[in-house]
Amino acid sequence: MKSLVKQNNKFSDIEYQFQVLSEGVKGQSLPSFSEKLEETGLYPLKPTSIEVFQINIGKMCNQVCSHCHVDAGPDRKEIMTKETLEYCLKAIKESGIKTVDVTGGAPELNPHFRWFVEEAYKLGCKVMVRCNLTIIVANKKYHDLPEFYKKNEVEIVSSLPHYSSKKTDSQRGDGVFDKSIRALQMLNSVGYGMADSGLTLNLVYNPSGAFLPPSQDGLEKQFKRKLKKDFDIKFNSLFAITNIPISRYLEYLVASQNYLGYMEKLVNSYNPEAAKGVMCRNTISIGWEGYLYDCDFNQMLELKVGVSKERQHVSQFDVSQLQKRSILVNEHCFGCTAGAGSSCGGETV
Amino acid sequence: MKTYYNPDDLKKFSKIGEFQQPLADKFFSYYGDVFKEGALTEREKSLIALAVSHAVQCPYCIDAYTVDTLEKGCDEEEMMEAVHVAAAIRGGATLVHGVQMMNKTKEVSM
Numbered sequence: 001m002k003s004l005v006k007q008n009n010k011f012s013d014i015e016y017q018f019q020v021l022s023e024g025v026k027g028q029s030l031p032s033f034s035e036k037l038e039e040t041g042l043y044p045l046k047p048t049s050i051e052v053f054q055i056n057i058g059k060m061c062n063q064v065c066s067h068c069h070v071d072a073g074p075d076r077k078e079i080m081t082k083e084t085l086e087y088c089l090k091a092i093k094e095s096g097i098k099t100v101d102v103t104g105g106a107p108e109l110n111p112h113f114r115w116f117v118e119e120a121y122k123l124g125c126k127v128m129v130r131c132n133l134t135i136i137v138a139n140k141k142y143h144d145l146p147e148f149y150k151k152n153e154v155e156i157v158s159s160l161p162h163y164s165s166k167k168t169d170s171q172r173g174d175g176v177f178d179k180s181i182r183a184l185q186m187l188n189s190v191g192y193g194m195a196d197s198g199l200t201l202n203l204v205y206n207p208s209g210a211f212l213p214p215s216q217d218g219l220e221k222q223f224k225r226k227l228k229k230d231f232d233i234k235f236n237s238l239f240a241i242t243n244i245p246i247s248r249y250l251e252y253l254v255a256s257q258n259y260l261g262y263m264e265k266l267v268n269s270y271n272p273e274a275a276k277g278v279m280c281r282n283t284i285s286i287g288w289e290g291y292l293y294d295c296d297f298n299q300m301l302e303l304k305v306g307v308s309k310e311r312q313h314v315s316q317f318d319v320s321q322l323q324k325r326s327i328l329v330n331e332h333c334f335g336c337t338a339g340a341g342s343s344c345g346g347e348t349v
Numbered sequence: 350m351k352t353y354y355n356p357d358d359l360k361k362f363s364k365i366g367e368f369q370q371p372l373a374d375k376f377f378s379y380y381g382d383v384f385k386e387g388a389l390t391e392r393e394k395s396l397i398a399l400a401v402s403h404a405v406q407c408p409y410c411i412d413a414y415t416v417d418t419l420e421k422g423c424d425e426e427e428m429m430e431a432v433h434v435a436a437a438i439r440g441g442a443t444l445v446h447g448v449q450m451m452n453k454t455k456e457v458s459m
Binding site: 162164167207209211212213214215218219222 | 390391392416419420421422424
């Protein structure tokens with residue numbers, strides 16, 4: 001399967017996505033996201049403090065997931081350079097941000113990945129890696145990743161949409177479930193997910209279709225019971241994430257004629273408490289070219305942070321300017337404020 | 350094409366109060382309470398609702414509780430097992446009346 005960009009699919013066009021998003025809300029006479037924020041006294045949306053430095057180090061991935069908001073895949077060659085990674089380290093050091101969240105694509109495919117993780121760890125940061133699991137078993141040269149993660153006390157966050165192969169493979173590709181299980185067992189074997197090991201392994205659930213995620217607590221218990229019983233796998237926490245209507249997931253929604261119903265559901269499930277806790281208020285997102293965004297979704301929609309042009313790049317990282325900015329919102333943001341809320345760390349309420 | 354069932358009518362369910370508000374208010378308040386977590390979890394209640402939806406053959410309820418069970422973390426196997434429970438009870442209800450038929454047959458036969 002090719003990425004939307006490679007297919008020349010119209011959903012790879014940002015302007016087209018905005019047009020569809022507008023039709024899903026204003027076209028159905030529903031209130032816009034900014035109107036909803038205004039109703040609940042949150043507009044313009046302001047940052048609380050910047051605690052998480054989330055860095056997308058490339059769009060290249062060994063998987064092509066059907067819901068991927070990055071439109072990642074083997075045919076995506078965009079990779080962050082070492083020079084930009086050095087700017088990132090400088091920004092982290094000077095700003096004193098203590099959590100570094102590394103994502104992609106498969107971040108491990110960036111040739112400078114290990115060096116960057118080690119350098120961030122040396123700065124005393126907690127490093128999180130959004131590992132797709134299958135990369136660990138994709139090639140012999142990645143088999144030692146669990147040991148590498150352990151050495152740098154990396155917190156692993158991995159997608160596993162379901163404890164059944166059918167549902168996981170339908171979203172993430174044929175054979176992904178079996179490979180993910182093998183990788184999870186390898187992570188367990190070095191101590192990840194084990195009590196008192198200090199090595200955190202969190203899993204991410206997202207719905208395999210046009211519906212909202214279940215309550216995180218109940219689902220976590222279910223996942224723990226099933227994975228232990230069927231595969232003797234342990235993990236720490238499960239994050240339940242709502243699919244955001246952009247990129248491939250937006251294309252799926254429209255093609256399956258679920259789009260209008262899904263947007264209506266997101267808007268009707270708007271929760272002001274979830275809006276108060278959206279992750280863009282304490283996170284800054286850095287794209288592969290070094291530009292700054294309010295979140296990974298805004299990054300994919302090329303909505304750069306609302307600061308002066310020269311301060312929009314990580315080489316000119318200025319926390320005080322970023323703290324004063326207004327966060328850019330659009331209709332896709334309803335995905336983070338529905339029900340119990342959604343963020344890269346799961347529920348927010 | 351006109352049909353007796355229109356999927357969009359499900360969205361208008363809350364509008365039944367237009368003709369009789371106090372009873373609608375009571376019903377929706379009760380309905381909300383019924384599905385809250387109690388001795389049974391919300392997940393269990395949703396699966397029961399899915400099974401009953403099939404037993405009463407309500408297309409609105411089937412649509413609503415198919416999505417609701419998915420949003421409660423149920424998988425297809427669990428959902429189909431719930432439908433089989435409804436089918437077994439409906440089938441059993443038919444068959445158990447066979448005893449009445451047998452009784453009557455014996456009563457009127459030599």
